[in-house]
């Protein structure tokens with residue numbers, strides 16, 4: 187069972203031919219709102235795509251946006267612990283999605299900045315606490331310390347990229363980052379493998395977009411090549427990856443299988459517009475996994491080379507063209 191503590195936003199999304207450069211105005215097309223926020227997206231991914239019993243601590247404003255987020259979490263089966271932030275609006279994100287499916291996001295945290303240490307309920311019933319960095323850093327640190335003291339596995343998705351205090355890093359069991367986030371945490375190194383090896387966290391996972399992902403657990407490297415899909419919107423692909431990874435590990439999957447599930451779910455999330463609305467169901471994910479090749483030995487080897495991994499590939503890593 188998983189507990190997520192983090193942000194919930196309403197996403198204001200406009201599609202445009204390209205994301206504007208600084209100082210540039212681009213003419214976009216249709217405009218839509220979607221329930222989002224890295225915390226809420228990850229909770230939905232745990233519950234819906236991961237099929238795992240999930241609870242979430244979130245802060246919302248006293249405004250009409252809050253209900254849209256609450257409805258989306260409730261639809262996914264997430265049990266909510268809500269803080270109503272007096273005088274603060276619900277968090278909002280302003281997103282431009284380009285025709286090549288990339289995005290640029292600016293978040294106005296609003297109510298998310300009101301989450302405090304005392305809001306965290308007891309966690310003894312949970313296997314994992316899943317955190318992100320869209321709530322105050324001191325709150326994230328307090329939640330991680332509390333979970334650790336209760337024997338709960340602490341997983342942090344260090345997004346958006348920020349410097350992480352050493353005291354927080356020391357509480358983590360699992361760290362999930364993309365390449366830019368890894369660069370802001372690890373000392374400059376020649377390759378991803380060296381960066382991973384330089385971090386004292388027992389398990390570090392790096393998402394590599396369409397290329398897949400790589401993880402280091404107990405000194406051993408795992409790779410998972412990306413699943414080929416027709417991407418329309420990459421928003422929340424990383425959140426879907428994190429939620430499904432947490433769900434799979436909580437259900438007792440080994441690291442390789444958890445990476446396969448997480449990568450496939452992240453890829454599927456890219457095939458639909460929006461954040462929570464793009465997160466696949468458990469059934470859709472399992473169906474996709476039965477049909478999609480999970481990566482040949484050659485693809486694993488190429489990914490290991492590109493990450494600078496020199497140890498021999500573990501036997502049975504490639505599930506190859508099933």
Ligand code: RIB
Nearest residue numbers: 195222223224279422461
């Ligand atoms: O990771 C995607 C999310 O980032 C969006 O849903 C947006 O709300 C921001 O938090």
